[in-house]
Amino acid sequence: MKYLDEYRNEAMARKIADEIHRLVTRPWVLMEVCGGQTHSIVKYGIDHLLPEQIELVHGPGCPVCVTSLEMIDKAHAIARRPEVIFCSFGDMLRVPGSEADLLVLKSRGADVRVVYSPIDCLKIARANPGKKVVFFAIGFETTAPGNAMAVWQAQRQGIGNFSILVSHVLVPPAMEAILQSPLNRVQGFLGPGHVCAVMGYREYEPIAERHRVPIVITGFEPMDLLEGVLMALRQLETGRAVVENQYPRVVRCEGNQAAQELVKKVFEICDRKWRGVGSIPRSGYKLREEFCDHDAERLFDLKDTEKQEPSICLSGLVLQGVKKPHDCPAFGTQCTPQHPLGATMVSAEGACAAYYTYGRHLQLEKKETAEA
Amino acid sequence: MTTNAPKISPGDLMGSCPLPLGDYQGIVLAHGSGGKLSGDLIQKVVLPQFRNELIEVLHDGAVFSIGDQRLAFTTDSYVVNPIFFPGGDIGKLAVHGTVNDLAMCGARPLYLSVGFIIEEGLPMDDFRRIVRSIREAADATGVILATGDTKVVDHGKADKIFINTSGIGLVREGVQIQPKRAQVGDKILVSGFIASHGIAIMSVREGLDFENAIASDTAPLHGLVEAILATGRDVHVLRDPTRGGVTSALSEITQSAGIGIRLDESAIPIRNEVKGACEILGLDPLYVANEGKLLAFVPAAAAGEVLAAMRAHPLGRDAAVIGEVTSDHPGFVLMKTRIGGSRVVDMLSGEQLPRIC
Numbered sequence: 001m002k003y004l005d006e007y008r009n010e011a012m013a014r015k016i017a018d019e020i021h022r023l024v025t026r027p028w029v030l031m032e033v034c035g036g037q038t039h040s041i042v043k044y045g046i047d048h049l050l051p052e053q054i055e056l057v058h059g060p061g062c063p064v065c066v067t068s069l070e071m072i073d074k075a076h077a078i079a080r081r082p083e084v085i086f087c088s089f090g091d092m093l094r095v096p097g098s099e100a101d102l103l104v105l106k107s108r109g110a111d112v113r114v115v116y117s118p119i120d121c122l123k124i125a126r127a128n129p130g131k132k133v134v135f136f137a138i139g140f141e142t143t144a145p146g147n148a149m150a151v152w153q154a155q156r157q158g159i160g161n162f163s164i165l166v167s168h169v170l171v172p173p174a175m176e177a178i179l180q181s182p183l184n185r186v187q188g189f190l191g192p193g194h195v196c197a198v199m200g201y202r203e204y205e206p207i208a209e210r211h212r213v214p215i216v217i218t219g220f221e222p223m224d225l226l227e228g229v230l231m232a233l234r235q236l237e238t239g240r241a242v243v244e245n246q247y248p249r250v251v252r253c254e255g256n257q258a259a260q261e262l263v264k265k266v267f268e269i270c271d272r273k274w275r276g277v278g279s280i281p282r283s284g285y286k287l288r289e290e291f292c293d294h295d296a297e298r299l300f301d302l303k304d305t306e307k308q309e310p311s312i313c314l315s316g317l318v319l320q321g322v323k324k325p326h327d328c329p330a331f332g333t334q335c336t337p338q339h340p341l342g343a344t345m346v347s348a349e350g351a352c353a354a355y356y357t358y359g360r361h362l363q364l365e366k367k368e369t370a371e372a
Numbered sequence: 373m374t375t376n377a378p379k380i381s382p383g384d385l386m387g388s389c390p391l392p393l394g395d396y397q398g399i400v401l402a403h404g405s406g407g408k409l410s411g412d413l414i415q416k417v418v419l420p421q422f423r424n425e426l427i428e429v430l431h432d433g434a435v436f437s438i439g440d441q442r443l444a445f446t447t448d449s450y451v452v453n454p455i456f457f458p459g460g461d462i463g464k465l466a467v468h469g470t471v472n473d474l475a476m477c478g479a480r481p482l483y484l485s486v487g488f489i490i491e492e493g494l495p496m497d498d499f500r501r502i503v504r505s506i507r508e509a510a511d512a513t514g515v516i517l518a519t520g521d522t523k524v525v526d527h528g529k530a531d532k533i534f535i536n537t538s539g540i541g542l543v544r545e546g547v548q549i550q551p552k553r554a555q556v557g558d559k560i561l562v563s564g565f566i567a568s569h570g571i572a573i574m575s576v577r578e579g580l581d582f583e584n585a586i587a588s589d590t591a592p593l594h595g596l597v598e599a600i601l602a603t604g605r606d607v608h609v610l611r612d613p614t615r616g617g618v619t620s621a622l623s624e625i626t627q628s629a630g631i632g633i634r635l636d637e638s639a640i641p642i643r644n645e646v647k648g649a650c651e652i653l654g655l656d657p658l659y660v661a662n663e664g665k666l667l668a669f670v671p672a673a674a675a676g677e678v679l680a681a682m683r684a685h686p687l688g689r690d691a692a693v694i695g696e697v698t699s700d701h702p703g704f705v706l707m708k709t710r711i712g713g714s715r716v717v718d719m720l721s722g723e724q725l726p727r728i729c
């Protein structure tokens with residue numbers, strides 16, 4: 001398939017992998033920031049093509065995973081109301097709150113709908129004037145423009161029965177938090193391609209400089225990821241630490257300025273609690289005051305509650321790249337996608353769920369690769 | 373990479389103890405998705421009550437003898453939404469699906485029953501269209517609609533129309549087709565491009581208009597099965613990968629036969645437009661439903677001949693060998709990825725849900 005198969009080509013993959021093998025002289029730890037990248041790496045077995053010296057650790061960039069339990073419980077409290085049509089991205093439906101998940105609420109009669117875009121919710125709101133349509137606005141900078149656009153249009157078109165429950169998070173503060181942690185092992189980043197398609201990559205330059213880490217803005221196809229590793233490795237092996245763009249077919253240095261302006265118009269920066277990690281200052285978006293009529297947190301009377309994650313769960317450390325999923329004693333036994341104990345097992349993009357789905361706990365692939 | 377994960381047996385992974393899969397207090401949609409939860413529901417709730425040697429085979433239908441005749445018997449219900457879709461409708465599907473379940477037992481389909489559950493308010497024209505479609509599909513397949521039933525429920529108590537069909541067919545002497553017979557060394561063939569049915573349905577549901585509309589592949593497979601059996605080769609397993617797609621069907625077979633499967637991703641035929649739609653919708657085509665495709669397990673020595681027989685049939689023109697049975701990793705399907713890596717392809721945990729990015 002054009003524009004896709006070229007980036008999933010075995011001969012090309014081998015060529016880049018060979019170059020990586022040739023260049024590497026010592027162990028390095030790289031973190032891919034996005035859940036989508038983790039998913040690709042495990043789905044295609046990209047890490048199996050890399051030399052042993054290069055360790056990929058998986059970053060916090062799975063928006064579904066890092067949405068706090070408290071926020072999920074708020075979403076469920078809203079979805080339970082008979083006057084509400086609750087809309088969400090698909091993979092949020094399976095994420096358990098304290099009591100149930102959205103699929104279970106749906107089976108009990110809640111009107112829960114999967115949408116591909118928050119703009120679809122405006123149609124639903126117009127078609128159901130007697131209902132309150134609420135969209136669960138999660139995600140990084142990537143989904144922020146779409147969510148901002150939905151709110152902005154709702155206000156312009158006077159669609160009063162549409163609101164969003166905002167749980168937006170931002171990548172750069174999370175990267176800073178990882179680098180500042182005393183446990184940090186990350187020496188270079190594969191940066192978030194789609195986040196940068198929106199935001200550009202200027203804001204990553206001070207991080208690269210301050211912490212002396214290479215940051216290579218990277219795409220999501222196998223070729224992209226291998227090339228991203230190669231570019232980061234070249235920097236590490238030659239002692240450089242700058243921001244480079246592996247993904248120029250999508251990402252420009254200044255990003256998508258129209259999208260940025262819209263986001264700025266609708267959202268402002270706030271502190272945000274990340275599931276498994278805790279509160280990170282100035283790491284999220286909330287709706288600006290002038291859009292409060294579309295802010296579900298204000299429209300519905302919701303209680304703030306403090307929730308505890310199961311103590312055995314290592315997801316906080318996995319999200320920070322300190323631990324791997326299979327380092328956790330509960331992984332694949334007490335903790336599975338059907339019964340997740342923590343953040344990284346709940347979404348397909350979470351590192352633990354990706355490892356589980358693609359059988360990383362079974363120790364089958366290494367043997368197979370050796371045979372090949 | 374080092375792993376210190378505890379040793380896990382396939383049984384653990386697939387939902388026997390200790391996974392708390394059964395702790396749902398009510399039925400959720402995923403119990404009907406053909407994945408792990410469906411399997412769990414059958415294993416934990418249905419089988420303990422129904423247990424007998426026929427149902428335990430867990431094949432698409434039961435095969436038994438009455439006098440000197442070997443019969444195949446199967447049933448299936450159809451609840452597809454929308455009821456009309458590119459390439460077919462619920463009526464056609466209800467005939468093809470049950471005919472195919474019989475064909476997967478190696479049977480020649482003979483008689484069908486048809487049961488309707490209709491929601492009050494269904495337009496009469498729609499009902500007429502569905503009934504006509506059932507008759508046309510039955511005529512084309514050569515099965516007789518021998519008996520039927522009609523029930524109507526209050527508005528809101530069903531979604532337009534649900535159909536159940538049961539079928540009876542004759543199994544030839546010497547034909548022994550069931551999942552347990554998958555053997556190490558068997559080649560695995562697929563009869564053509566996968567994932568069209570599920571994508572056709574999803575495109576209508578999501579209101580996606582593609583340049584080339586993707587049509588469902590719904591088709592009766594008994595003719596193709598006849599062609600395969602006419603080679604006289606010993607076909608071990610046939611399976612139509614419907615709900616849950618190719619991987620769920622293969623996963624199930626690894627479980628029942630206690631074998632492993634090695635798949636080659638680049639050998640699996642998928643049309644470009646289906647691949648594109650899957651990318652857009654965030655779905656994996658390996659888990660998407662088919663309604664006119666079959667998987668065949670045949671001894672390696674017979675693979676060439678069976679493949680040629682399939683390709684000579686209009687419904688098997690694009691058939692391909694996609695993998696083989698191995699004694700390694702029993703209970704699991706391992707796939708060589710397009711770029712030369714490898715991964716386990718497991719049954720779906722629940723409904724396949726589109727990913728956020």
